[in-house]
Amino acid sequence: MxxxxxxxxxxxxxxDNTDILIAAKLLLKKYYQKxxxxxxxxxxxxxVKTQPIDVILLDMNFSQDAISGKEGFYWLKKxxxxxPSIAVLLMTAYGDIQLAVDAIKAGAADFVAKPWQNDQLLGAVAAAYAHAQDKQKVGQLTRQTQGLNQALNQGAGGKNFDFLGQSxxxxxxxxxxxxAALTDANILITGESGTGKELAAHAIHQASLRRENALISLDMGAIADNLFESELFGHKKGAFTDAKADKVGRFELANEGSLFLDELGNLPLSQQTTLLAALQNRQVTPVGGNKAIDVNIRLICATNDNLQQAVDEGRFRQDLLYRINTIEIRLPPLRExxxxxxxxxxYYLEHFCHKYKRTLSVSDTDLQTLSAYAWPGNVRELAHAIERAVILSEGELLDISTVVGQVTTTAQPSQADSAQSESDQLVNADTFNLEELEHRTVRAALKHYxxxxxxxxxxxxxTRGAMYRRLEKYDL
Known part of the structure; x- marks a missing residue:
């Protein structure tokens, strides 16, 4: 060989023979990394817990039993x-055909008789190593398939809608x-909350050469700090208290496809370092695991934060920003x-009429009113408003008063004036209903920032989690 x-x-x-250990190691270390x-x-x-073992050369007979090979079968089973991805070669000085057949039936990759010829041992180890790599690839594909099914079952999210605009x-x-989509360049999508950053990510993926593979999404603002590595890189069973089974991370799920990390500006500095290392090495290691997994992804990130300002303030790593924004795409707010x-x-009227089995149209006057509104929640707010109007409207015309209230048709105010106006409304509110006041306060804060x-x-x-729950509660 x-x-x-x-x-x-x-x-x-x-x-248990020191001479065998020394001879085999001297031979194999010329050909294998460790x-x-x-x-x-x-x-x-x-x-096996602490090292990424691919092949085990296992003696069949130790001190308890001289020739039957029972100990070897016991440890093979273990x-x-x-x-199960490790390939095991059983070794014995007592060659027996039936023993070899039984060993392979029990899961061994092959059977090696001692003393061996060097070329024969090298050939057997090479074949076992190739077999182990094949099993690891099959295992990775199986985990990916299971993880993808779980991700799909979590819901389609924003990709149900088209990414539209004629301005x-x-x-x-x-x-x-x-x-940019036809390259593998990393893309950073910026813009205010509700401008359609997730829709843009899906549009990029669908226009890319990776469109036949998965786009895997993760909202960085919605995961607990202690679950960050588990969500991105996966974990092994028993890695921590609640790790009752192996979990496939988003990097591995997105292999050969695209990974979309939303709200990246919320990532703490300590976790930014971990993410940067994974992007640089193109490898991830599950929590509690010891084998690095090669990953080939196209990275798409999104944020409503000013990351350069975050860098200046020490909240975001400059080198990570360089890594993620080869191309930056800014989504304009709806008022622009x-x-x-x-x-x-x-578009949304047609979509929600179909969903709720309604037949409605919108008058030209109401369309002008909607067009004059500032939409601080951007496209997301508009979509939710149309959905509520479709549900609540009576007759054949869309009744926008049920959802957007008294919308001014005058020129749209500036951001500062608009935020100040809503703050004034809070002070002069003629209601003491706590829920209504909270709604107005959250809305005013969003507009101000x-x-x-x-x-x-x-x-x-x-907290970010509490804020997101209120955004969901009030459809902001």
Missing amino acids: TQTAKQAGHILIVD VHTTDNPFDIEEI VVEQD AAMQQVFSTIEK RSEDIPLLVN QGNVSQAAKALGL
Whole structure:
């Protein structure tokens, strides 16, 4: 057998004969990255836990039993139970055809008689290593399939809607997406809350060369800090208290496809370092695991935060920002593309009429009223407003008064004036209903901070999770 370069594999040799351990290690270390040895089979479990073992050369007979091979079969069973992706070669000085057949039936990759010829041993280990790699790939595909099914069962999210716009601002966005999507460049989508960043991510993926594979999404603002690595990189059963089964991370699920990380500006600095290392190495290691998994993803990130300002303030890593924003796409707020409002109103009207089995149209006057409204919650607010109107309207015309109230048809105020106006409404409110006051307060804070959820939450004295629950509660 000829081998000129070392394989990346880790080999473990288990034999109570020191001479065998030394001879096998001297031979195999020329061809494999790491060769571990032990003369005690009780060490196997701990070594497999802490090292990414691919192949185990396992003696069949230790001190308890000289020739039957029962000990070898016992430890073979233990290895298969602990990690079925490891290929096991059983070794014995007492060659027996039936013993070899039984060993392979029990899960061994092959059977090696001692003393061996070097070429024969190298050939057997090479075949076992290739077999282990095949089993690891099958296992990864199986985990990916199971994880993808779980992700799909969580709901389709924003990808049910089309990414629309006919304004000059949106045409510029579409042009940038068309150029960038066909590359593997990392893309950062910026814009206020509700401008359609998730829809843009789906549009990028569908226009990319990876469209046949999955787009996996994760809202970084909605995961607990202690679950960050588990969500992104996965975990092994028993890695922590609630890890009752293996979990596939989002990086692995997105392999060969696209990974969309939403609200990236919410990521703490300590976790930014971990994310940067995964992006640089293109590898992840599940929590509690010891084998790095190669990943090939196209990264799409989104934020409503000003990341350069966050860098200046020490809240975001400059090197991570460089890594994620090869291309930056800014989504304009709806007030900057009011000519798109009639298109969006009619689109969502048709969608929700179909969903709720209604037949409704919108009058020209109401369309003008909707077009004049500032829509601080952007496209998300418009979609929710149309949905509520479809549900509550009577007759054949959409009744917008049920959802948007007295909308002014005058020129739209500036951001500062608009935020101040809503603050004044809070002070002069003629209601003492706590829920209504909370609704107005959250809305005013969002408007004041131009849709930046993190800053609004901080100003209100709320955690990100509590803020998101209120946004959901009030459809903001």
